[in-house]
Every structure is written in structure tokens, then in C-alpha cells.
Amino acid sequence: MINAGELNHRIDIQSVTDTPDEQGANVQTWATVKTRWAKVEPLSGRELYNAQQVKSDVTHKICIRYYEGLTANMRFKWGDRIFNISSLINPDSQRVEHECLCREDI
Numbered sequence: 001m002i003n004a005g006e007l008n009h010r011i012d013i014q015s016v017t018d019t020p021d022e023q024g025a026n027v028q029t030w031a032t033v034k035t036r037w038a039k040v041e042p043l044s045g046r047e048l049y050n051a052q053q054v055k056s057d058v059t060h061k062i063c064i065r066y067y068e069g070l071t072a073n074m075r076f077k078w079g080d081r082i083f084n085i086s087s088l089i090n091p092d093s094q095r096v097e098h099e100c101l102c103r104e105d106i
Helices: 045-054
Strands: 009-020 026-042 060-065 075-078 081-089 097-105
Touching: 009 060, 026 075
Parallel strands: none
Antiparallel strands: 009 026, 009 075, 026 060, 060 097, 075 081, 081 097
């Protein structure tokens, strides 16, 4: 369980949406669906090694309170930084929190 004090970063949860351009063709853009408090931490040492056994490009772990509908097809935006979700974990299947292994777009 995450302590409230650890959720000290405001992030946007974004999903891909189709938006018409000037010619009427659909263009995929990212839109914010929810803003949440999160714990954002870079992975290092053993955590990074273990995470990269599952996904080779994981750089951060982002923890948030459980959000119904969150999928690995979404991403997080934190200021100007973008984090694509590589793996989504619901510890103990309790619907209390999500631990997300993410890759930062640089």
C-alpha cells in the first residue's frame, strides 16, 4: 500500500484519440483522461536488472492509486516528460494501487 505522502508528483494519464485534421482525415493524438498523484522513481541497481528481464527498455516505476480502465496502451505525462507504460501490476489483485514499469521517451 502506498502512503499518501509518497504520492508527491502530479501526473496526467493519457490515451490515444482520433482527431480530425484540416482535410477531415483522422489523426491520432494523445489526450489527458485523468490527472492523479503519483510516486515516480527511476529504477537502479537490482530493480532495474529485474525489470529489464521482463522488458528491456524499462527506466522508471510509477505508482498510483488504482484507476479502473488503466491499460498498457496509455501513457503518463509528468511536466514535459513522457512515460510509456510497459507493464501494469495490480499488487495482490486488491484494486488498491497500480505499479507501472515505464519507459521514458527522450
